[in-house]
Amino acid sequence: MIEKSAGAQTLIDDEWVEKHFDPVAPELARDLHPTLARARSRCPVARSDQHGGFWVVTRKEDVLRVAQDWQTFTSEEGITVPAPPGPSMKILPVTVDPPLQRAFRQLTNPYFRPAVVSEWEAPTRQLVNRLIDGFIEEGACEFMEAFARPLPGLAFFDLALHAPAEDLEEVNGYATMAGQVHRPEAMDCLMKLAGWIAEFIEKRRREGPRGDVVDAVMGAEIEGRPITPEEVIGTIHLLILGGLETTAGVLGMAMQRMCEHPEILAALRERPELIPNAVEEFLRMDGSFVGIARCARHDTEIGGKAIRQGEQVLMYWASANRDEAEFEDPDVFDLDRSKNPHLAFGAGPHRCAGSNLARMNLRVALDAIVQRLHDVRLQPGADIEFISTFSRAPVAVPITFTPGPRSASS
Structure with missing residues (x-):
């Protein structure tokens, strides 16, 4: 479902928030943050009767409790909030809990450490400038x-997976479309991506080792046994999909915010040393990974509410990141914010393994935008639309700016 960010009168009232909360409702896509603020204030742990019934958790303290307590709130047991479209596909390790989850994470984590990601910064900067050259x-x-969706995928397939150069555009197209769940082509592209991964893995098995994350996954042992072919595909699948549309979404919402508040770009031109701070504020305020569900393994309680075994719990990172109890002036974009313990990358054992890569992509992209794009505005009549799901990326962000020169290297 898609809805415009402004326009029609909202259908959300207190009863909707307290009893009928629907994560895929178009009215929520339009009014996400005001609705989550109302939930934090009125019913921080609320029972919804939608999608078969589930709990909605919105305060940071409670969100952290659910995210970190995997022994009580599992990722394994039939999450259906909302019901996933099309055929199921086991995406590892997000659909398993520790200790098995840790075994998969230990395979991939070393390949996304800051020291490794820093080696990708120069080629990422070249890619960023090449993309800007295409429209400046x-x-x-x-x-x-033109920019936000091509960037993370092209960089990841090339630098992390060492995909063949001739495949980059095609496979990034599959992955980018697969992440846009509102598009009718999304499911077909998801399956094409899985097919590409299987062929890519077979090709890599015939080649010599490259010492990268692909080699690590292909040759892994999981709890004393060889990793299965399905597990190899599922692990690579998550590495790809986990960071593409989410990073693109942050870039898109950051651009929208900078167009609507040109003082942000002006401040960053004057003080470029604040670009890392800006990245953290964009992640906190406009993180596109807005929420995720868990299932209670046994009877428990959250915020004084009794949660029964088998009930599902939907926690909102986007709400935790604007919790008034945790952040001073949470709805203010503050480049000088000294403490910013946001949950844009999640928390607990399933915290995003690619956070270092995402931060680097965002920082390099923002640095180039600050330097090269001037007088940036939304195009006249532009009305930003959002996808109503757990990945809150703008459908389109049409902009205008002062034409500029291509980079010297192009």
Whole structure:
């Protein structure tokens, strides 16, 4: 479902928030943050009768409790909030709990350490400038299509997976479309991506080792046994999908915010040393990974509410990141915010393994935007639409700016 960010009168009232909360409702896509603020205030742990019934958790303290207590709140047991479309596919390790989850994470984590990611910064900067070169002379572009969506995938397939150069555009197209769940082509592209992964793995098995994350996954032992072919595909699948649309979403919402508040870009041009701070504020305020569900293994309680075994719990990172009890002036974009313990990458054992890579991509992209794009505005009549799901990325962000020169290296 898609809904415009402004326009029609909202259908959300207190009863909707307290009893009928629906994570895929178009009215929630339009009014996400005001609705989550109302939930934190009125019913921080609320029981919804939608999608078969589930709990909604919105305060940071409670969100952390659910995320970190995997022994009580599992990722394994039939999460259906909302019901996933199309055929199921086991994406590892997000669909398993420790200790098995840790075994898969230990395979991949070393390949996304800061020291490794720092080696990718120079080629990422070249890619960023090449993408900007593609539209800077025109003075206008649709930012999601021209920049935000191509960037994370092209960088990841090339630098992390060492995919063949001739495959980059095609497979990034599959992955990018698969992440846009509102598009009718999404499921077909998801299956094409899985097929590409299987062929890619077979090709890599015939080649010599490259010492990368692909080699680590292919040759892994999981709890004393060889990893299965299905597990190899599932692990690579998550590495790909975990960071593409989420990073693109942050870039798109950051651009929208900078267009609506040009003082942000002006401040960053004057004080570029604040770009890392800006990245953290964009992640806190506009993180596109907004929530995820867990299932109670046994009877428990959250915030004084009794949760029964088998009941599902939907926790909102986006709400925790604007919790008034944790952040001063949480709805203010503050470049000088000294403490910013946001949960844009999740928390607990399933915290995003690619956070270092995402931060680097965002920092390099923002640095180039600050330097190269001037007088950036939303195109006249632009009305930003959001996908109503757990990945809150703008459908399109059409912008105008002062035309500029291509980079010297192009």
